[in-house]
Amino acid sequence: MLAALTGLGLSAAAGLNAYIPVLLVGLIARYSDLVRLPAEFGWLTDGRVLAGLAVLLAAEVVLDKVPVVDSVNDAVQTFVRPAAGGAVFAATDAAGKLDSSTFMHDHPWIGWSLGIVVALIVHATKASVRPVANAGTMGAGAPVLSTVEDVASLVMSVLAILAPIVGLFAVLLLGYAGLRLHRRRRRRRAATRSAPT
Known part of the structure; x- marks a missing residue:
């Protein structure tokens, strides 16, 4: 159960930034015993993979703070963030069940699928809010929102790694915030359409 909560938290985090949770899991698995990855996810601890992830993270941090460029980046990340979410969910779920045989352990595609869906929902919310925030702040909100994300x-x-239950509350809080932003956006659209011209 805790492994699934860890995967849920990491995949939600990947929906905001694909590289932070993947890099963190790889580094922790490489340099400590806090996360033990199964053999099929050993590539996450490879030094070259970690270096590549660090470069991609640096690029993401810079690009995501530039208005208009951030929207292009979000379009590209539509494929990357869900894939990262699926990978970290499957890796940590499998890691939590190294010594047992369970339904999800025997069917690893479930972890991949759940991670992809969670990351995609978070990413879609982020990608839909950002253009509205950029327009409303004339681009000044992009670096602030990106830093918060x-x-x-x-x-x-x-x-998600150290306190999965607390991480679950963080995911629920993120979902609540995303739902409120979505509703606010819909109300603004409705008000704009009904305003007299």
């Missing part, structure tokens, strides 16, 4: 991704990743 990066910090949230890091905090959620750490909580």
Whole structure:
């Protein structure tokens, strides 16, 4: 159960920033015993993979803070973030069940699928809010929102690994915030359409 909560938190974090949770899991698995990955996910601890992830993370951190470029980046990340979410969910779920045989252990595609769906929902919310925020702040909100998203991704990743139950509350809080933003956006659209011209 805790492994699934860890996977849920990490995949939600991947929806905000694909590289933070994957890099964190790889580093922790490489340099400590806190996360033990099964053999099929050993590539996550490879030094070259970690270096590549660090470069991609640096690029993401910069690109996501530039108005308009952030929307292009979000379009590209539509494929990357769900894939990262699936990978970290499957890796940590499998890691939590190394010594047991369970339904999800015997059917690893379930972990991949859940991670992809969770990351995609978070990513879609992020990608739909960002253009509205950019338009409303004339681009000034992009670096602020991006920084908040990066910090949230890091905090959620750490909580998912160290305190999965607390991480679950963070995911629920993120979902609630996303739902409120979505409803606010819909109300603004409706008000714009009904306003007299």
